[in-house]
Amino acid sequence: MKSEVRSQKSEAPSAAHLTLLLSPVLVAALAGCAVGPNYKRPTVEAPATYRRAASDTNAAAGAYTFAELGWWEAFKDPRLVAYVAEAMTNSWDVKIAAARVLQAEANLKVTRSQFFPSVNAGGDLITSRSSQKGAIPIPSGLNPQRNYGDVFVSMNAYEVDLWGRIRRANEAARALLLGNVDAQRAVRQTLVAAVAAAYLDLLELDLELEISQRTYAVRTNSLELTRSRQEGGVASMQDVYQAQILVSTAEAAIADAHRRIEQQENQLSILLGRNPGNIERGEPLVSQKLRAEVPPGLPS
Numbered sequence: 516m517k518s519e520v521r522s523q524k525s526e527a528p529s530a531a532h533l534t535l536l537l538s539p540v541l542v543a544a545l546a547g548c549a550v551g552p553n554y555k556r557p558t559v560e561a562p563a564t565y566r567r568a569a570s571d572t573n574a575a576a577g578a579y580t581f582a583e584l585g586w587w588e589a590f591k592d593p594r595l596v597a598y599v600a601e602a603m604t605n606s607w608d609v610k611i612a613a614a615r616v617l618q619a620e621a622n623l624k625v626t627r628s629q630f631f632p633s634v635n636a637g638g639d640l641i642t643s644r645s646s647q648k649g650a651i652p653i654p655s656g657l658n659p660q661r662n663y664g665d666v667f668v669s670m671n672a673y674e675v676d677l678w679g680r681i682r683r684a685n686e687a688a689r690a691l692l693l694g695n696v697d698a699q700r701a702v703r704q705t706l707v708a709a710v711a712a713a714y715l716d717l718l719e720l721d722l723e724l725e726i727s728q729r730t731y732a733v734r735t736n737s738l739e740l741t742r743s744r745q746e747g748g749v750a751s752m753q754d755v756y757q758a759q760i761l762v763s764t765a766e767a768a769i770a771d772a773h774r775r776i777e778q779q780e781n782q783l784s785i786l787l788g789r790n791p792g793n794i795e796r797g798e799p800l801v802s803q804k805l806r807a808e809v810p811p812g813l814p815s
Contacts, residue, residue, distance in 0.1 A: 554686065591804050594797030595714050598787060602710045605788025609706060612699035619692035626688040629681045638666040706786070713783040718800035720779055724772040731765035738762050 590596055603609055738758040744750035781791040 590711065592797040594795060595711060598714060599707050599710050602706055602787050603703065606706055608702050612702045615695045616699050619695045623688040623692050626684050635669045710783070710786050713779065713786060715800065717776065717779045717783060717794060718796065720772060720776045721796065722800050724769065724776065727765060727768040727772050731762065731769060734758070734761045734765050
């Protein structure tokens with residue numbers, strides 16, 4: 516019987532052996548219980564260059580495209596560049612987007628600080644003075660003023676990130692920051708495009724007004740000539756009435772152009788952060804030049 520008991524004791528595994536056997540299982544269990552799976556970027560098959568309708572002659576010649584230039588380099592009109600800069604300064608949308616970026620950066624710093632323990636330290640200095648005329652008199656020779664000092668150091672409970680909660684929170688905060696940065700960039704690009712489009716539309720309306728005024732002058736001369744022909748018996752009253760209708764149509768076109776110009780100035784003033792008012796012009800529409808070549812096949 517004693518030999519059987521000894522053999523059973525020798526076959527039983529020790530505590531150290533059990534720890535070695537169970538440690539891989541515990542590690543695998545902890546890894547499997549992490550908060551969410553690791554992010555894996557999906558594979559996207561994208562071409563190296565954008566498909567173009569013509570041969571890439573501009574790139575071979577060394578010309579720049581709009582994708583390689585900033586908004587301040589794409590236009591040569593100093594007035595338009597000044598308006599875009601003013602809109603970027605006064606726009607509340609840009610300021611809100613910038614504030615959100617700063618907020619996301621602060622949130623990321625706060626979330627990242629959870630990886631480290633926090634330590635609090637402080638101190639107190641208390642001065643007390645006993646009354647010499649109180650219920651219990653103070654013997655002579657004793658100082659009624661006493662100072663008490665207190666210094667403390669404390670440490671909050673530190674969370675070991677076994678389940679990946681802090682890691683996932685940091686990933687979410689970083690993604691939120693990058694999203695706000697892209698949103699700010701989109702707001703800036705949208706504002707620049709809106710100001711440039713409103714300004715160029717205003718120059719187009721100025722050109723339409725000039726054409727309408729020239730048309731009115733030509734039709735007025737034609738009306739005078741038709742009246743002279745009618746008085747000489749060469750033309751009829753119907754020709755005179757038709758000439759008058761053309762003059763009235765030109766007058767209506769001039770009035771409509773003035774109305775649309777005023778509306779466009781109001782729209783541009785709002786984009787610039789101003790009260791509605793007159794807008795100064797720079798180069799005419801036909802004199803506008805770009806610093807880059809528009810590549811063929813550009814999706815616009």
